Amino acid sequence: MINLKNVLVGLFAVVGISAKGQMQPNITDTRLDFSLPGLKGDSIRLSSMKGKVFLLDFWASWCVPCRFSNKQLVKLYSKYKDNGFEILGVSLDDNRNEWKKAVNKDKITWLQINDNGGWSAISAAKWNINAIPASFLIDKEGNVVAFDPEKQELENKIRQLLRL
Secondary structure, rough: OHHHHHHHHHHHHHHHHOEEEEOEEEOOOOOOOOOEEOOOOEEEHHHHHHHEEEEEEOOOOOOOHHHHHHHHHHHHEEEEEEEHHEEEEEEEOHHHHHHHHHHHHHHOOOEEEOOOHHOOOOOHOOOOOOOOOOOEEOOOOOOEEEEEOOOHHHHHHHHHHHOO
Protein backbone atom coordinates (compact mmCIF):
# COMPACT_ATOMS: atom_id res chain seq x y z
CA MET A 1 0.00 0.00 0.00
CA ILE A 2 1.22 3.46 -0.79
CA ASN A 3 1.98 5.72 2.14
CA LEU A 4 -0.12 8.87 1.64
CA LYS A 5 2.24 11.03 3.66
CA ASN A 6 5.26 10.07 1.53
CA VAL A 7 3.46 10.77 -1.74
CA LEU A 8 2.09 14.13 -0.62
CA VAL A 9 5.43 15.19 0.88
CA GLY A 10 7.04 14.22 -2.43
CA LEU A 11 4.51 16.24 -4.40
CA PHE A 12 4.86 19.21 -2.09
CA ALA A 13 8.64 19.02 -2.49
CA VAL A 14 8.31 18.90 -6.28
CA VAL A 15 6.09 21.97 -6.46
CA GLY A 16 7.83 23.84 -3.67
CA ILE A 17 5.01 24.18 -1.18
CA SER A 18 4.66 23.30 2.45
CA ALA A 19 2.61 20.46 3.89
CA LYS A 20 0.74 23.06 5.97
CA GLY A 21 -1.76 23.44 3.15
CA GLN A 22 -0.86 26.94 2.01
CA MET A 23 -1.22 25.71 -1.57
CA GLN A 24 -2.35 22.49 -3.18
CA PRO A 25 -0.51 20.75 -6.01
CA ASN A 26 -2.04 22.01 -9.26
CA ILE A 27 -1.95 20.40 -12.71
CA THR A 28 -1.03 23.69 -14.37
CA ASP A 29 2.29 23.76 -12.51
CA THR A 30 4.88 23.03 -15.20
CA ARG A 31 6.73 20.74 -12.80
CA LEU A 32 3.68 18.44 -12.71
CA ASP A 33 2.35 18.93 -16.25
CA PHE A 34 3.10 16.49 -19.06
CA SER A 35 1.87 15.59 -22.53
CA LEU A 36 1.63 11.96 -23.69
CA PRO A 37 0.19 10.00 -26.62
CA GLY A 38 -3.33 8.66 -26.37
CA LEU A 39 -4.75 5.45 -27.81
CA LYS A 40 -4.97 6.91 -31.31
CA GLY A 41 -1.56 8.59 -31.12
CA ASP A 42 -3.06 11.99 -30.32
CA SER A 43 -1.20 13.99 -27.68
CA ILE A 44 -3.04 14.80 -24.46
CA ARG A 45 -1.66 17.40 -22.02
CA LEU A 46 -2.55 17.03 -18.35
CA SER A 47 -3.14 20.78 -17.91
CA SER A 48 -5.80 20.63 -20.66
CA MET A 49 -8.02 18.88 -18.10
CA LYS A 50 -8.33 22.07 -16.04
CA GLY A 51 -11.98 23.03 -15.75
CA LYS A 52 -13.05 19.41 -15.21
CA VAL A 53 -13.48 17.25 -12.13
CA PHE A 54 -11.36 14.22 -12.90
CA LEU A 55 -9.38 11.32 -11.54
CA LEU A 56 -5.74 11.08 -12.60
CA ASP A 57 -5.15 7.33 -12.49
CA PHE A 58 -1.69 5.75 -12.84
CA TRP A 59 -1.80 2.06 -13.76
CA ALA A 60 -0.34 -0.71 -15.97
CA SER A 61 -1.69 -3.79 -17.74
CA TRP A 62 0.58 -6.13 -15.74
CA CYS A 63 -0.60 -4.74 -12.37
CA VAL A 64 -3.27 -7.05 -10.91
CA PRO A 65 -4.56 -4.49 -8.36
CA CYS A 66 -4.77 -1.93 -11.19
CA ARG A 67 -6.90 -4.26 -13.26
CA PHE A 68 -9.23 -4.81 -10.30
CA SER A 69 -9.39 -1.04 -9.79
CA ASN A 70 -10.32 -0.60 -13.47
CA LYS A 71 -13.44 -2.71 -12.91
CA GLN A 72 -14.49 -0.39 -10.09
CA LEU A 73 -13.67 2.71 -12.11
CA VAL A 74 -15.77 1.50 -15.07
CA LYS A 75 -18.82 1.51 -12.77
CA LEU A 76 -17.96 4.88 -11.23
CA TYR A 77 -17.28 6.49 -14.60
CA SER A 78 -20.52 5.26 -16.12
CA LYS A 79 -22.41 6.62 -13.11
CA TYR A 80 -20.93 10.16 -13.19
CA LYS A 81 -19.62 10.83 -16.71
CA ASP A 82 -22.87 12.49 -17.80
CA ASN A 83 -22.48 14.92 -14.89
CA GLY A 84 -19.04 16.03 -16.08
CA PHE A 85 -16.76 13.57 -14.28
CA GLU A 86 -13.70 12.44 -16.26
CA ILE A 87 -10.85 10.03 -15.76
CA LEU A 88 -7.40 10.37 -17.29
CA GLY A 89 -5.65 7.02 -17.18
CA VAL A 90 -1.85 7.10 -17.36
CA SER A 91 -0.41 3.73 -18.30
CA LEU A 92 3.19 2.99 -17.33
CA ASP A 93 3.27 0.02 -19.73
CA ASP A 94 6.44 -0.42 -21.78
CA ASN A 95 4.45 -2.39 -24.36
CA ARG A 96 1.77 -0.30 -26.10
CA ASN A 97 0.05 -3.41 -27.49
CA GLU A 98 -0.40 -4.90 -24.00
CA TRP A 99 -1.74 -1.55 -22.82
CA LYS A 100 -4.27 -1.41 -25.67
CA LYS A 101 -5.36 -5.01 -25.03
CA ALA A 102 -5.94 -4.22 -21.35
CA VAL A 103 -7.98 -1.11 -22.22
CA ASN A 104 -10.21 -3.21 -24.48
CA LYS A 105 -10.48 -6.17 -22.10
CA ASP A 106 -11.31 -3.94 -19.12
CA LYS A 107 -13.86 -1.99 -21.21
CA ILE A 108 -12.21 1.34 -20.43
CA THR A 109 -13.92 4.21 -22.25
CA TRP A 110 -12.28 7.22 -20.59
CA LEU A 111 -9.20 9.07 -21.80
CA GLN A 112 -6.04 6.97 -21.80
CA ILE A 113 -2.44 7.98 -22.33
CA ASN A 114 0.74 5.92 -22.28
CA ASP A 115 4.05 6.88 -20.69
CA ASN A 116 5.99 3.82 -21.75
CA GLY A 117 8.90 4.38 -19.39
CA GLY A 118 7.72 2.06 -16.63
CA TRP A 119 8.97 3.21 -13.24
CA SER A 120 11.30 5.71 -14.90
CA ALA A 121 8.44 7.31 -16.85
CA ILE A 122 8.43 11.10 -16.87
CA SER A 123 4.89 11.34 -15.52
CA ALA A 124 5.65 8.88 -12.70
CA ALA A 125 8.73 10.89 -11.71
CA LYS A 126 6.86 14.20 -11.79
CA TRP A 127 4.06 12.83 -9.59
CA ASN A 128 6.35 10.83 -7.28
CA ILE A 129 4.73 7.51 -8.24
CA ASN A 130 6.53 4.52 -6.78
CA ALA A 131 3.62 2.08 -6.60
CA ILE A 132 0.45 1.55 -8.62
CA PRO A 133 -2.46 1.89 -8.80
CA ALA A 134 -2.18 5.49 -7.70
CA SER A 135 -4.90 8.05 -8.23
CA PHE A 136 -5.45 11.73 -7.59
CA LEU A 137 -8.85 13.42 -7.57
CA ILE A 138 -8.56 16.86 -9.17
CA ASP A 139 -11.08 19.70 -8.90
CA LYS A 140 -12.11 22.13 -11.66
CA GLU A 141 -9.37 24.57 -10.67
CA GLY A 142 -6.76 21.85 -11.22
CA ASN A 143 -6.04 21.29 -7.52
CA VAL A 144 -5.36 17.84 -6.09
CA VAL A 145 -8.11 17.29 -3.52
CA ALA A 146 -7.56 13.61 -2.68
CA PHE A 147 -4.94 10.91 -3.14
CA ASP A 148 -5.99 7.26 -3.47
CA PRO A 149 -9.35 7.76 -1.79
CA GLU A 150 -11.30 4.67 -0.80
CA LYS A 151 -14.34 3.85 -2.96
CA GLN A 152 -16.99 5.59 -0.83
CA GLU A 153 -14.79 8.61 -0.07
CA LEU A 154 -14.05 8.99 -3.79
CA GLU A 155 -17.71 8.87 -4.71
CA ASN A 156 -18.63 11.34 -1.96
CA LYS A 157 -15.94 13.79 -3.08
CA ILE A 158 -17.00 13.47 -6.73
CA ARG A 159 -20.60 14.22 -5.80
CA GLN A 160 -19.47 17.20 -3.72
CA LEU A 161 -17.24 18.61 -6.49
CA LEU A 162 -19.96 18.13 -9.12
CA ARG A 163 -22.53 19.61 -6.72
CA LEU A 164 -24.85 16.59 -6.95
